[in-house]
Amino acid sequence: MTIDIETRFRFRADNPTDVLLQFEAARVPEQTLDNLSTTMSDSPHIARVAAQDTIGERLWVRVEGEFDVHHTASATINRMLTELEPLDRLDLHDLPGEAVPYLFDSRYCAGDRFQSFVSSEFGNASGGAKVIAMRDWIADHFAYTPGSSTPTTTALDSFVERQGICRDYAHVMITFARAAGIPARFVSCYAPDVTPQDFHAVAEVFLADPSTPGGGAWYLVDATEMADPAEVVKIGVGRDAADVSFLTSFGPTEFLDKTVSVTRSG
Structure with a gap:
């Protein structure tokens, strides 16, 4: 296609x-x-x-x-499409240099402030299963509301208000993942079925690569549930929307x- x-x-x-x-x-x-x-x-x-x-x-x-x-x-x-749930989280000391910067707090994504919440809410899951639980929690608890956020809205703001647009959903997903010690980055992209149609934003998490023992790979995650990873066309990546x-x-x-x-x- x-x-x-x-x-x-x-x-x-x-x-x-x-x-x-x-x-x-x-x-x-x-x-x-x-x-x-x-x-x-x-x-x-x-x-x-x-x-x-x-x-x-x-x-x-x-x-x-x-x-x-x-x-x-x-x-x-042409990207690798893999079910997230069985994928392991890599130990931090095994992460490659490219993934390490995406563990740190950034302008819109203060993962350190969410460590307690993420531990209590998702502590029973690990790796890809934890990522899915986070994604589903955001999808269930947030309302997609155009015009509800501004260029200064942070993940913490969105978490409190429980609403936002794709940018805000991605920021919260990234923040949760970083709080759990999983590298996560912001992806600007195009995708069909985005409503209203516009530039779209999703998260990408770094988990184990089942095809490479000891290796890792980036996997797309969209908490808005509007974009299928098989149809996402990347524009660029960064720590958050500012990049x-x-x-x-x-x-x-x-x-x-x-x-x-x-x-x-x-």
């Missing part, structure tokens, strides 16, 4: 402003991309730089006036509009 993506958005800056964008489907082994196209307004400076963990790319653009972006891609998913925002402006900008279309074909 092929996932077809089309994204458009516009923003403006009244004065010359540097903006960092990350919206393109990532060229990584777990997804094959065809019909890839990105067009943007003219800019005196456009530069591509590697994104976090070399998953995807960011684009620096220098903006003055209105700036338009249009991106299309067709993706075929992988589709638009980060280093000066005043006005966001004008955005449309995202993600459909199945083939």
Whole structure:
């Protein structure tokens, strides 16, 4: 099956402003991309730089006036799909360097503050079974409510209010996992069946890889239950949403509009 993506958005800056964008489907082994196209307004400076963990790319653009972006891609998913429940948690001293930073607190995800709750609520489970229990708890206790959170809403805020959007669900999932000593990171992505359709966010946890004795791998987890890992097209990853925002402006900008279309074909 092929996932077809089309994204458009516009923003403006009244004065010359540097903006960092990350919206393109990532060229990584777990997804094959065809019909890839990105067009943007003219800019005196456009530069591509590697994104976090070399998953995807960011684009620096220098903006003055209105700036338009249009991106299309067709993706075929090749990732390893494994049932989470039987997977073991790796001992911390066995974690590879790439996973260690995702144990630590970050701007939106303060795992240290949730250690007591996670231990009491999910202490009887371990590894992938614990991740599933966390995911199901969030799905059962949260209301998906567009407009209920802001760019400053943290996992703790969402936990107290028991509502949010995909970004907030992912932050809480990441926070719970880190509190349990399981590396977890934020994934910006495209996926069909997201309602309302937009850039989507899920979590990714690092657990044992059954195909590699002693090894580990990253596994997608969506507490909103809207995205199937077999159909998720990654844009990028980070410690939380701050690392992988589709638009980060280093000066005043006005966001004008955005449309995202993600459909199945083939």
